[in-house]
Each structure stands twice: as C-alpha cells, then as structure tokens.
Amino acid sequence: MKWNRIPLGPLQTNAYVLVHENGTCLIFDPGSEGEKLIHYIETNGWTPLAVLLTHAHFDHIGAVDDVKNKWFIPVYVHKKEKNWLTDPMKNGSLLFMGEAITTNDADVLLEGEKTLTIGDFSLQVFETPGHSPGSVSYYIEDAQVIVSGDVLFSGSIGRTDLPGGNYEQLLQSIHRKLLVLPxxxxxxxxxxPETTIGAEMDTNPFLNGF
Known part of the structure; x- marks a missing residue:
C-alpha cells in the first residue's frame, strides 16, 4: 500500500491518494483543480473507490464533485459538517475567497469512532475536533499513516480562529487521539510536508507542556 500527495489550489491543500496493491485507491480531501487530480489518477491507472473528507472547509472540498461525477463514488464527511458542503458561509469560501465554493451533499455521514471497510481498505475514524467541529482523522494501520487534515502539521497545529474552532479541544484531540499512535x-x-508522530512529540512547540 502506498500514498501520494498532490498539493492543489491557491492554498496548496494536500489531496492524498492511498493506493492498494490491486490498483484501487481512496481519495482524501480533493480541494481544487479537479482536472489535474483526475489526470494524475488516470495516468497511473488507479480505480477510485471513495472520497473521504477530513473536514469541509472550502479548500478541502473544491474538486469533490469533479471526482464524484467522474467515477460515481461515495463521499464521506462527518455529520456535524454535512451542511458545510452546500453553504459557502459555513465552509468559509465567501469569507476568504469572495466566491461560493460548494459541492453536492455527501453520501455517507460519519458519526462516532468506527472502522470503515471500503474495498480492501480498512480505516479507523477518529473524531478530532478543534480546527472545526467535524474534523476527523483517518488511521490506516496497514500503511502506518494517519490522514490528519488540518489538525496536526509538521511543527504546528491547525488554526482555531474559524467558526466552530476551539484551541483546547484541538490540543485534546491531538494528545488523546494522535500522539497515542506508534x-x-x-x-x-x-x-x-508529512511528519511523524514521534517527531511532533519531540519538537512541536505547540504540544510541549500541555
């Protein structure tokens, strides 16, 4: 199993494509530039099975409909942000971009922590609010990766000054759900860039002393 990072759009939001050895793949956070993302996947001959959103801010959802309409695959998002996909005020696009960025409704609403089985993929869903109310992280143990969205960065953490953000809640999410991983x-x-749990435990200035 391998993963691929594709930065997209004006904010260079990372879309990730997780690829199984059988050629099927999962798409995480297709934020913009749908044609570029589709071309990348087609060129590699992969078969997408689903779109999984870590959260529904505008820079993570802009190419959702492009991908879904290409392959007719389901879209997953947390229940708390189901209306953000269709509301440019809630997803922040009107505020930050001055334009409405929306998508159609999601097909699967996540609630609670669970294991998802999609094709040959097995993912653990962790609720990691703080950056946004419905932020989730996807842990794929077989690949030794966690897709954190805007919860945890290399040397930093997600911003909490947007609607529904909460600094203390974000730190709790990171410490209780992410830093307990290998x-x-x-x-x-x-x-x-990517990082590791160990590196952030050792060097991330926002996590020291919590």
Whole structure:
C-alpha cells in the first residue's frame, strides 16, 4: 500500500491518494483543480473507490464533485459538517475567497469512532475536533499513516480562529487521539510536508507542556 500527495489550489491543500496493491485507491480531501487530480489518477491507472473528507472547509472540498461525477463514488464527511458542503458561509469560501465554493451533499455521514471497510481498505475514524467541529482523522494501520487534515502539521497545529474552532479541544484531540499512535506513524497533513508522530512529540512547540 502506498500514498501520494498532490498539493492543489491557491492554498496548496494536500489531496492524498492511498493506493492498494490491486490498483484501487481512496481519495482524501480533493480541494481544487479537479482536472489535474483526475489526470494524475488516470495516468497511473488507479480505480477510485471513495472520497473521504477530513473536514469541509472550502479548500478541502473544491474538486469533490469533479471526482464524484467522474467515477460515481461515495463521499464521506462527518455529520456535524454535512451542511458545510452546500453553504459557502459555513465552509468559509465567501469569507476568504469572495466566491461560493460548494459541492453536492455527501453520501455517507460519519458519526462516532468506527472502522470503515471500503474495498480492501480498512480505516479507523477518529473524531478530532478543534480546527472545526467535524474534523476527523483517518488511521490506516496497514500503511502506518494517519490522514490528519488540518489538525496536526509538521511543527504546528491547525488554526482555531474559524467558526466552530476551539484551541483546547484541538490540543485534546491531538494528545488523546494522535500522539497515542506508534511514533513511526506518518502524519499526512492538510498543508505542507508529512511528519511523524514521534517527531511532533519531540519538537512541536505547540504540544510541549500541555
């Protein structure tokens, strides 16, 4: 199993494609530039099975409909942010971009922590609010990775000054859900480079002393 990072859009939001050895794949946070993402997947000959959103801010959802309409695959998002996909005020696009970025409704609403089985993929869903109320992280133990969205970054953490953000809640999410994972776990961040749980435990200034 391998993963691929594709930065997309003006904020260079990381879309990730997790690929099984059989050629099927999962798409995480297709934020923009749908044609570029589709071309990348087609060029590699992969078969997408689903779109999984870590949260529904505009820079993580902009190419959702492009991908869904291409492959007719389900879209997953947390129940708390189901209306954000269709509301440009809630997803922040009107505030930050001055334009409405929306998608159609999701097909699967996540609630609670659970294990998802999609094709040959098995993922653990962790509720990690703080950056946004419905932020989730996807842990794929077989690949030793966690897709954290905008919860945890290399040397930083997600912003909490947006609607529904909560600094203390974010720190609790990171410490209780992410930092308990094996230190070699690779963190696939919503922006910037990847990191590891161990590296953030040792060097992230926002996590020291919590």
């Amino acid at each position: 230190e070699e776990t690779i963190v696939l961040c919503g922006h910037g």
